[in-house]
Amino acid sequence: VPINLDNAFGIHPTxxxxxxxxxxxxxxxLAHADTPNYKAMDIDFKSVLAQANAENSSVMLRATHQNxxxxxxxxxxxxxxxxxxPYQPAIDGNTxxxxxxxxxxxxxxxxxxxxxxxxxxxxxxxxxxxxxxxx
Amino acid sequence: MSLFSIFDIxxxxxxxxxxxxxxxxxxxxxxxSASSSVEKTYRARHxxxxxxxxxxxxxxxxxxxxxxxxxVVESQAPLRMQYAPDHPLAxxxxxxxxxxxxxxxxxxxxxxASRSYQNNIEAITTAKQLxxxxxSLGQ
Numbered sequence: 192v193p194i195n196l197d198n199a200f201g202i203h204p205t206x207x208x209x210x211x212x213x214x215x216x217x218x219x220x221l222a223h224a225d226t227p228n229y230k231a232m233d234i235d236f237k238s239v240l241a242q243a244n245a246e247n248s249s250v251m252l253r254a255t256h257q258n259x260x261x262x263x264x265x266x267x268x269x270x271x272x273x274x275x276x277p278y279q280p281a282i283d284g285n286t287x288x289x290x291x292x293x294x295x296x297x298x299x300x301x302x303x304x305x306x307x308x309x310x311x312x313x314x315x316x317x318x319x320x321x322x323x324x325x326x
Numbered sequence: 327m328s329l330f331s332i333f334d335i336x337x338x339x340x341x342x343x344x345x346x347x348x349x350x351x352x353x354x355x356x357x358x359s360a361s362s363s364v365e366k367t368y369r370a371r372h373x374x375x376x377x378x379x380x381x382x383x384x385x386x387x388x389x390x391x392x393x394x395x396x397x398v399v400e401s402q403a404p405l406r407m408q409y410a411p412d413h414p415l416a417x418x419x420x421x422x423x424x425x426x427x428x429x430x431x432x433x434x435x436x437x438x439a440s441r442s443y444q445n446n447i448e449a450i451t452t453a454k455q456l457x458x459x460x461x462s463l464g465q
Binding site: 207208211212214215216217218219221222223224225226227229289293296297300303304307310311314315318 | 328329331332335336338339342343346374375376377390391392393438439441442445446448449452453455456459460463464
């Protein structure tokens with residue numbers, strides 16, 4: 192079976208990039224824990240990953256005329272950050288709940304490490320396939 | 327690599343919190359600074375935070391922005407007046423004016439600033455660890 196190196200890592204590079212992006216958004220929320228009128232944001236990881244994956248793998252419609260419309264998923268804003276629904280908004284308009292943000296940040300960090308571990312596994316099996324020795 | 331901008335974001339957060347800590351300390355230190363007139367009396371100060379836009383290279387993302395201190399406002403709460411005719415700063419009526427610093431409020435402020443600072447440090451530490459693990463990918 193010929194190995195296509197572009198697909199060798201599967202979903203994990205995309206997932207890793209998205210995890211890093213989400214980490215950034217959560218760190219922004221944490222930094223703005225005391226900023227009046229700041230609204231906490233988050234990324235809907237599942238839908239963004241599904242979207243990114245669809246763009247990578249599926250056959251895309253080709254626009255052969257300037258009046259052709261693009262694929263609907265791309266312009267729908269599904270990849271945008273969404274505002275978090277606050278459980279307990281503060282009187283100054285801030286919707287950052289530090290505990291929730293920290294929990295999400297921690298969970299996201301673990302998921303990032305999981306993606307790294309998966310990638311490491313893939314790399315290791317590729318290396319084994321290339322070298323061919325069984326230690 | 328977007329993990330790098332966490333350092334910038336958390337850095338602005340830390341610097342804003344340290345301004346808050348400074349202002350709080352100034353309030354606590356001046357809690358009993360008496361004076362002989364209303365105008366010359368120290369008033370409690372509080373920083374106002376805002377979103378830092380159009381700065382650093384992370385501004386390309388509208389949902390990712392650092393913290394900035396918009397300014398420091400003086401509290402408009404009434405000053406404390408105390409009858410102390412023996413005080414060297416007493417006015418003609420024998421009154422001295424004391425700052426409107428609420429010490430309990432300032433202590434709570436200080437704890438909140440310290441916690442927020444720690445949160446930012448935590449974010450930086452995590453980002454650093456993840457970056458290091460990413461760098462050693464495949465080794």
